[in-house]
Amino acid sequence: MNLMIYERIKELSSMGEIVAGDQKERKLISKFEKMFSNIDDRKIVPIEVLNYSSETYMEGEKKIEAISLPYSPDIDFDGKIVRDFKSCNNSGILIILDNLYDINKFYIKALENQCQFIVFTLDNNLRKYVVKTPPFLNLSASIPPPIPAFYIRKNDLDYIREKISIKNLTKIKRTTGYIFEIIKNAKKDDKIYVSAHHDHWFTGEHDNLASLALFPEIESSIYELHLITFTAEEAGALGYSSFSWSFGSRYYLDNVVKNLDNIILNINLDNINPFSPVVKISPGLFTLSTKYFNVKREIEIYSDGYSFFKKGIPSLTIEGINPNYHSDNDTVNKDEEKGFYDILHKINTILNTEIVIDNLEIKENLVNIMENLPLPLRVNLVNITNNTFLDKKPTSIYKLYGGIYNFQERYAKVKPFPLILGLDSVRANTSKVFIEGKPSMELRPVDKEYYAHLMEQFIDYYINSIHELSKDIL
Template structure:
């Protein structure tokens, strides 16, 4: 069976929401792929939140308009003219508008393709449960946008249920005790062939002449989180919380196309000439990074059909070269260069005492411990997320100029309209910076 045939066999099940009853069918099919190649498999059940759209209707002035609801939309049945149609340029912008919404029903559109992304409420980038979305959001094709006028009936029946998702792991013994984790995810929107069934299909074809391989297809990458605003990759997040992982490296294949880029942790830059030189916050590998494991993410952040009904593999796409590339990489000696992390420390705006302790720890062989200090910062004006070492301090520093949300910490916005208020806000940031500096100093000293 070719990779393309495997993808098509998986995508025939249609959209797969984490916790849906057909998830086990797909996982059993992946298990077959592993076992054909004599790979030992384990299936790990996980608690997930299953959201499902049951019924939907959007009608304006007697005209019914094709629509879908965005995941985690609550049920509603209302006739109103208090709504807003928003044309977006990128599906990732939806939650920027949704967070700033007052009490209007929002109708989104981008082009003539249906698209989906999970709605979020509360403080961004939090792994803790936040307030659930209070209003639904609808999505329509752009060609139908001019029909949204006058009084409209918005009807949605949706459900939220505690359910079980399944993560499947295949293990191939190696010639050394070093382990490498290569991951993908099988839950997906629409057909999800690039995001992420092609990656799932590649997993059974991977091999190493050296390392023990752990090949994992995660549940709950697209949805399934219990209202956390860090609403993706909670399958891998909970898997790693429940399992103690000792790994040399993690590789994530996610939203894979022939134009994918590599996002690489410092220490591995030398292997990828044109890589993005910071870890990706958008893939399952990020949860490995937070546990001190260096990561590589292979993903196409510019794929035009991301999370859309047009996400299909074409007949001309050949992923055999990617398989060969990965197998050559996995079969050769992989060494970490801590000096690359030293360079990041020098280039990051940090208090001198933080830099001195971090550099000292690298000299003492604590490279992996320092990786645990990575975190994400969301620029709320640009709606972009990036990872940083000692992210709380970097985020506070950025907050002097921009509104930011700092992972599992705080959202910082300057609402001031006069100079006195602005100076007080800067003073607040100064004292916050001092507190976080002391927090990091204590954590770093405990590593000696």
């Protein structure tokens, strides 16, 4: 019997939370695989991930339901909890958030003030978020979180006075996560990857089981279609990497796919709101995607589509604003099904038309950026915009983009020439800035002489990178 989208979501969510590498993950893949029993070309790819689980006990005026945030360490504490950092030495601290993405700013402040632990709340949901240590956006190993962080419901604040008891027992281990891939029309030359992730916090129905529920009805009669669901999008990166998300897709594109040349597009589905979908695109996709969606001309760094983009593959991510993001109330209602089918129809329309990447849009985007770059780099960019480089493979320029996280801001952003723009940001805002890398780079306010020296290094780096890209293509 063919299930409707809503029924598929509920069937998948009946298994509860799926953390990368836990015992239930393989069972979820088996359940999902049965939805494609009529397709012979299916692959399950095991990868090594860092699994986290914990048992948490918290008591104030009464026992409080608390969540230990990955990858918090053990603690056995009985003592004071305060609400300001000045009083935090050898105590814990309680923080009421305005936004979940502020967690790591407060976590770093707790470390600086020698807090023993930190307790967060935002609203009356339970929520999860990975705590990290700097440098942020680090694709290499990072220092494990040295103090535990917890999350409670806001209506439990009345039960926390000056004293609190907390015990946290954790298990952190390398285990196996799974990537599942379905291939349709395997004899075509051009390939399109439709991606999602199956690991999820709590019930995770919007984020991200609804995306999986669309897969059985996604079709293309023109292209070789790869429907792929990744492990370790929410967490699971080895070595406590502070670029903690999208580990499964990075691993897959680095180690599993042998040839990226024929991948012409990635459509990434993540945390979809069917009533008001948000679509974020890489340069060159505006003309294609604006026919069907309201589009933001920005690249989504916090999802698997970014892994494709960094390989020079055009990517659009369909997502949405979810007030119950990463919470125990992330559930889909029956009245959302029509919206999901509308999104499905638009995806299938794209997949069954000729995909044209707008080279002129990519070139114009590059020209607009050039105004803010140093003269030696502008000269090199003028040369490549005036020859056949961008006509042969314009999306190769994506490899010159990267993540920038200004510590004064809430979210990381994706920009071209991030080392140069990051250094300019440090000089303008006197705030430290982190640049994605392996390892990432932390830029701090510097004097003029050192700034000039760094800028010369970064200009040389990008000029050499442009020359290497040119040699690969021309």
